[in-house]
Amino acid sequence: MNREDFEILKTGIIYFDNGATTLKPKPVVDAIVDYYTNYTANAHRGDYDNSLKVDEKYEAVREKVKMLLHCEKSSEVVFTSGATDSLNRIVFGFMKYYLKPGDEVLLTKAEHASNVLPWLELEKEIGIVVKYIPLTSTNEVSMDNVRSSITNRTKVISIAHITNVLGDVRPIAEIGKLCKEKGILFVVDAAQSVPHRKVDVQEANIDFLAFSAHKMLGPTGVGVLYGRYELLNQLHPTVLGGGMNATFTSDGDFTWKSLPSRLEAGTPNIAGVIGLGAAIDYLLSIGMDTIQKYEADLRHYLLTELQKIPNVVLYNEKIASSNIAFNLKDVFSQDTALYLNHYHICVRAGNHCAKMLKDELHVNNTCRISLYFYNTKEEVDTLVRVLKNSEDIFRVIL
């Protein structure tokens, strides 16, 4: 749907790498160009008309995010450079002061590097203990495994809502409820879920959440850190500078502003935030439920077609999101991706920044197809036709 809004699709590419980043519709690009062309000014600074307009537009996006995530307060929304930045701030701005040596943090081996490496670094720095919730035989997170992984030292569970390689959907509402009962903080990497379905931070008892604009039609370089107010208010600023301080004097005294300004030092990515606002408007005008349903139907169609091809090996048949991880039998994933590129089909090959997953999946690299609402059955048909004819793959790529 809505393909006419995506200029790049007119070039004839078939874009199946939406888990990496999505295409940008015209209203998002227009909103960014409008800011740069017609009302450029800094935020939170001046008393002239354009400056006030920037403030209004910028803060309006905070309200949109609040509505999108169903936060209690808009001051629980902090603009960052992306999900990676948000997760790093949660770990090094909050957890570093909250956790004590020996405290346990539960992750899984399917997490993205940005939800693993900050924790491993903190483990080295202050002696927390990183543990992994075992995955089921289909590489998913079950409530039984979550329950059996919790000890009396467990202080945090930090996992993706939807994983970026296999696209399995975690039962975050149930996990959030359990965390609340046990006094465990619940951190959710929602980079792969907010673009595709409704996420409600209150309903799922989420304490911290991170996502990126560019995976949901928005620009690169901007993302969101959500934190429950009482916790976010204790998060130490990891970046200091203009816009976040209330006072500072030469004798070394300083005080910070209140939330959310305290956590947005320096000139923010104003154009990026405005672009994110346009992306949210765009997604909500279609409707998150409509998007989720459309993608589920398209994935089902794609899966059914791929299952008919004998030399296609599938790794995540049963999941309920919009990814498919596969390989061609006896072909290195990168060679498959290069072969598809020959037909202008964009897929990703590799370990997708989830380098521990190979322990569970027993394969180092896969090709990943990640769908979005602008993909079509016709595009799937082309992919399937090309894969069916792949016996000449080396003639094409060599």
Place this chain on the structure above:
Amino acid sequence: MDPVMKREIILENYQNPMHRGLVEDSSYIKVNTNNESCIDNLDVQYKIVDGVIEDIRFDGEACAISTSATSVMIRSFIGKRVEEAKEILKNYEAMIEEEEYDPSILGELNVYEETYLQPNRKKCALLPFASFHKVLDQIEK
């Protein structure tokens, strides 16, 4: 070189590469290329005696171009003096990067003469040679 023949040589070296499988022998210098690429992961072992490359072995996972180029590199290097191999390395890299080079000393490695037409494959064709750079770093330290 005839394009069909080039493809045949690359494919043959991919499907039946020379000296695949590592040996347990401390007289070999072992290097890994994983930090040059997120996806290809090759271990390469070199046995160099009195300035002569006596043997090279490799193992790991990589694309058709990287794997085949490793095999062809092994064929080209074994029996050569390190200085001769460095000359091959220099000319091979120049060929891949579309700079001036001498095709007469590259032998079978000339099958990669048109890799530059697919810029996203340059890195693949250079990967095995990154292992030789690492070996040179070690022996010339």
